[in-house]
Amino acid sequence: SANGTATLQVAGLGAAPHGKTYEAWIIPAGSSPRPAGLFSGGGSTTVRLRGTVPPNAIVAVTIEHAGGARAPTTTPIFSTHA
Numbered sequence: 001s002a003n004g005t006a007t008l009q010v011a012g013l014g015a016a017p018h019g020k021t022y023e024a025w026i027i028p029a030g031s032s033p034r035p036a037g038l039f040s041g042g043g044s045t046t047v048r049l050r051g052t053v054p055p056n057a058i059v060a061v062t063i064e065h066a067g068g069a070r071a072p073t074t075t076p077i078f079s080t081h082a
Contacts, residue, residue: 004052006082008037008059015042016063023068024049025076027058038068057082 008024016022022041025033026049036049036059053059060079062072 004054006049006053006059008047008049008061009044010039010041010047010061011044013041013045016040019066020063021066021068022077023062023064023072025060025062025072026051026053026082027060027079028054029056033060033072035068035070038064053082055082 013022021038023038024036024047026036027033034051036051037047039045039047049059058079059082060076062074062076064073
């Protein structure tokens with residue numbers, strides 16, 4: 001939205017493996033990734049991203065240990081421009 005809030009809609013992604021979670025990241029241009037939300041996958045999921053999403057940022061998703069991480073520990077399974 002105009003105030004920088006965003007949601008990520010995901011469909012067709014299987015459930016996260018046991019002991020793992022999907023984690024969304026906001027990656028502003030020229031900056032480090034910031035954790036933006038956790039979700040379990042399976043079916044259709046809408047994730048309300050934490051924090052603001054600046055113009056030209058990338059939103060990416062990784063698989064992390066349950067509870068999430070401070071920084072991505074795996075290669076993103078997908079990403080999109082905000």
